[in-house]
Amino acid sequence: MSLAWGKVTGESRNGAVEKGAIRIDDVVKVYDPDGAAVLAVDHCTLEIQPGEICMIVGPSGCGKTTLLNAIAGFHSLTSGAIYLDDEMLCGPGKPTANPGPDRVVVFQNGALFPWKTILDNVSFGPVMQGRLDRKAANEKARQMMSDAGLSGTEDNYPGELSSGVRRRVEIVRALMNDPKVLLLDEPYRALDSLTKSVMHEALLEIYYKNRVTIFFITHDLEEAIFLGHRVVIMTTRPCKPKKILDVDIPHPRDYSVLTAPRFRELMEETIEAVHEEARKAFEAGEREG
């Protein structure tokens, strides 16, 4: 099954973004912890364009995080290959990609180091890579934080801030590395719906300033359609694309989109597919994962 890049409308698809194309080519992942093989990802093929916000939707435990972990370099592949701008991250002869600052992950439960101040967290990447000295990194961190409306929190520790603010800091920390791709693993799962709506707009605002490819995993269809250029609905385990939706609502978007008729149409178009997979997952009795 091969899925070519479809028609995507919206002024955001300008030619400025050239890097960050992800090609997932016939990927298979089998878990074999106790000799009982579990097929997590089944011949999954997907192409993501540079600068695209690609939303991956599927029920909890469907194997979408496995895919993200393979791109990030936390898991190996059983077969198939993943390419970033024609460079093979992992594939035949190299089952595991090396994690690196070109593909930064924002984790489900947040991974700001609680023992570092916000400023040290944000400047961590460039300092570790030796790209900037601490002073220059701090300067850049302050600038990016002020752009994201986070000034004033630099000297706090993560534990002192609300979870919404922590998520925003984490995205800024990722962008400090000028990554080609942002990998987001249900980053807003733990937030209440009001905070979530604020976070969505903040994410888009950051995205409009720093166009990077975004690979965003969620199980919230509304979130997916609101944010994404495309929404890829995954089958429940084993995971592979079931339906791909081009969201033809132009960017930049704000919250008024949620009440637009086109948004409702797209929701109706996809909710059946999502619901079907959710039911399958429920009947299969998959644990949350």
Next chain:
Amino acid sequence: MTAARSVEQRGEHHQLLKAAMPFQVVSSETIQKIADAARLVSFNPGTMIYRRGERADDVFVIVRGRVEHTLGPGGSETNLVRLLQPGEVFGWAALLKTQRIRLADSLALEETQCLAIDGRALLRILGSDESGDVVMSRFATMIKRDFHAPDWMADLRPIPHEVRARQLSGLSLTMFRISAWLRSPRPYLMFVGFALFIGFWHLASEVWKLPRFSELPGPVAVIQEWTSKNPVYGISIYTSDYYLDIGVSIRRVAIGFSLATALGIPLGLFLGWSRTFRDYVFPVFELLRPIPILAWVPLAIVMFSGLETPVIFLTFLASFYATALNTMLGVESIDETYFRAAYCLGAGRWKVFRHVVVPGALPFIFTGLQISMGVAWFSLVAAEMVSGRYGLGYLIMNSYTTVRYPTIIIGMITLGVVGYATSALVRIVGDYLMQWRVRELSLGGTS
């Protein structure tokens, strides 16, 4: 009559605010504070509540009546004229950081009552609420939707962060804790507890002379002996031997504990961090660890010459196990995502060790050090009783063989006090090194 009515009215305002758009997320106490800060104002039909260009001080919530709200130039075309109903909020401009000027006209169409809330007061109240940030963001979104406003315009005045402001550290934190402690009932309960304990001891041993207590020196006898310039049994706060014993014990613990810390922490870190290293070392470690310290006494005396080194070795050994084991558990307790995040951000293996493994394990390390300090004193006394000259354990044992019972009690209490003081010292150093944790705990946060 009027009082009852005002209470009823306040409840009504509370309900109204709770249902109003941006306030739904804030806590009930905060709503009450907002309701308390609000004034009820009435307008006759046809009155202008405010005009474009006027100074904006208040945000309004409609209680009853209807208001026609007309945006000035720059307003969103679709929302140019709006009819506002009870429960709706208008007059955002009072919250703006700059340009606190009315951007719309609002006209009371009927007999209208509104709650007027001072913008500055509202910001202050929201600043002390946990969900304040969310409310502010909602406000910003609503403003941006009403006006095609540039970002700076919807830039709300920063919330004065009273909650965040208290960043104590080091000495000031200790002082703050002491004063908070004195203001709580705890010191007085503690005092009562001590009084009951000593009172019972006194009655049982010196007044009633209960069967098992008759040989036990009572508190009066002990305190008399302890504070006597001419102690009957040779040890009191006026004799230099007393301080010699304390000093010798402290020195032994200090050496043993320092060695245990210097060796135990690195060992624990590597055990937790490197799977291979652990596979080599941990089985041996686990086999030796359950051997009670007292079982080492003969071997220690054989292995080490003199009187001092065997005692220090035994003190060291017990501490070493506690420190190494807790450090290892500390490394294991670090969430895998912190490692992944660090690798993602480009940190190499040693940088991960330095920036993730060490600080991440620190809370467990200090728990381990406190335990380690406790067992150091424990094994010290055991060792001093068996071998050695001087020291509090030796004092106790020696007083027993020479039938100086009050001196035994003096030695015991001294051990308790010195042991507690050294543990407290470890805790203070830990707090100093882990400001992030202290602040987290003081805020009651968990993650």
